[in-house]
Amino acid sequence: MGSYTSTPACSNCLKGVDLCGESPHNMSEKTNQDELTLILMGKSGTGKSATGNTILGKTIFPSNLSTQTVTKSIQKSTRTWGKWKLVVVDTPPVLTETDLVKKWKEELCIVIMVVQLGRYTEEDREVYRYVKKNFNKPHKKMVLLFTRKEDLEDGNLSDYVTKTENKHLKKLIKNHKIPYCAFNNKTTDEKEKQSQLGELMTKIMNLVEAQ
Template identity: 40%
Template sequence: MTATLEDRAQQPFLERMEGFQKGKYGAMAEGRSEDNLFVTPLALRIILLGKTGCGKSATGNSILGQRMFESKLGAQSVTRTCQAKTGTWNGRKVLVVDTPSIFESKADTQELYKNIGDCYLLSAPGPHVLLLVIQLGRFTAQDTMAIRKVKEVFGAGAMRHVVILFTHKEDLGGQALDDYVANTDNCSLKDLVQECERRYCAFNNRGSGEEQRQQQAELLAVIERLGREREGSFHSNNLFLDAQLLQRAGAGTCQEDYRHHELCPLLPLLLHSGPVVEAVVSPHTLLHQVLQAMVVHVCYIVIQGLAPKSSLWVKRMTTCLMAPAPKTSFTLLTATMS
């Protein structure tokens, strides 16, 4: 049974922090693998994942039925930052988040932290579908690394919401996609298909209007099957909840008192100081860096006058970042504003 927000609010602070040092990235995605607390029938959130040049942006355009993401043929990524666009499928609102090459980056940089933070902010409180885009016949070590990064960023439980989408469907030459998958000699691809419980489909992003509509219907059928299997839930974790709180703070709609803040277990890592917190999450973990990048992003919006400054949380976060307190970064804030 899924715990309610009120139940989680009763957990002592240190109990909720337990285990956050696990793994290379400080347990980036510890928390629930799924949540249906915020589900609405009119919102379907999809994040496009995959290596550079696999056709993520073109796939996003095909899903939305119009050119909304910049897309060009080439080995270099056209998408430099996370972007979100909305459309409608059968009367249901769909939000598609396109991502840059964050899932094949070998180095942890401030740009990487910012892009991951933006991905969380744009898709909060969590995606229903993680759409893993792979070019047909081109599953390489880069794809394998991208999948590993997806697990690091969103948690291993995220694979329960992954759907594989093969681009360049036209290269099948009339062969059935099921036959291609069954007969491939790429063992890594076969393992991935099994891990995703055989949730896959294929797109020809250059197809005609009728072909595009048929492809949309095929993808929607796969997503609806996933929705039934997961009982309408979406992938979420503690950082997604914090991202949702930050969204509301940036929009000036988060006016709750500090008690509500305790419902989100990661922001206290920035808003509290002291040896206990420092022992829980090192400032060098991806968790800490991404959370800080999200806070900086929201504070930047408010400081630039793009959102109300009345939010208690924005005031507190801004003060925290600007203070020489433990493990905060005024340098990061000023760099973002330049």
Template identity: 30%
Template sequence: MFVLQRFLGHLSIMAEMIRGLNVVLLGRTGIGKSASGNTILGKEAFKSKKSSTSVTRDVAVESGRVCGRWVTVYDTPGLFNTELSDQLMTEIARSVYLSSPGPHAFLIVFPVNMRFTEHEQQIPQIIEMMFGEEVLKYSFILFTHGDLLEGESVEKLIEKNCRLRDLVQQCGGRYHVFNNKAQNNREQVNDLLQKIDSMIEQNGGGHYSNQMFEDEEQRKQHEEKQIQDEIKRFLLLLLIFCCC
């Protein structure tokens, strides 16, 4: 009987993993990415520290059962970290795509009290460069420090800030608010998962696939080759001109 119960328990966990979610956290350093991962998983899975120096150097991956399903969270290094070279950004994207079957949702994290500058406006474009042109169809804006709203609705905050409004619109109008000081409030997590489910349904029931990443990599390589060919042609013409 014990062996049967153990076997059925393993089957139950496998079923949860099959219908699980892969969630990627993106954003600047010190804005609550890791804390949001901890809130989602309901445990201290990631190192969380309010600092301008990135705690996360590589992609950190943690999993757990959340609201009756298996959820895997990918905590990425902070965007605009001075140590993030183009090569490292590519490696971050590649490590995320090693997940199976692929990311279901990208959560772009902003604190509600952040001052939105040109840097913040560039984040969607940087994410597109890392993951491909279709990535924003699978993206949410996740606002942290929800306790700082102090009764003001996040909708009002979005409405009165044109830069923020544009960011939300680029993500299909999808957003959610977390109060990471209230990790025991599982309703905020359940609401997020329901919103992700709705987005997945709108996207045809799938995830952001490895094929999409590979297509994007091929497109980048093709563009780089075109640029190199143009440079070679220019240098050849310059050489011919100098020899005449």
């Protein structure tokens, strides 16, 4: 699928990188980009494909509100984020491509585990166990991303994860130190889109810098 290149830089910048995806300096220089693979994983119906589209800034992956599986094979697309070429990978609920997983492990990659807010189940635990088994030290390679951020309404995500009665979810964040954030994939507010994408990319870049 085709690559996506952002529009010229806006006034909001993050660590020298514009939230629209372009470096505010030397925007025309796009050669010798570092490549970073972002692997979306999660059970059916969590909003993986919609999350991938939010990251890309345009609709590439098929997505609907059904709990039925939409993504039946691995799909990917790219965009630019500052000096980085982001390769966004949308995966089916069950990954059987062991050779591809091995390839990812040898590359610079971050797993984005997508979970629906308020619906952390045994299937989600299975996804985490898969990530832990195949990628090792997930606290260094993974971000937990909650979809349906809009369901928080006036609430706070930090309060939600602190007060959750789901023991495994609480352990995942408190004991394993997995960074987390949330997306409203339905929003049409450009400022909100940039803000939540900027928060995710900050967490991702913190993991990358620590590797």
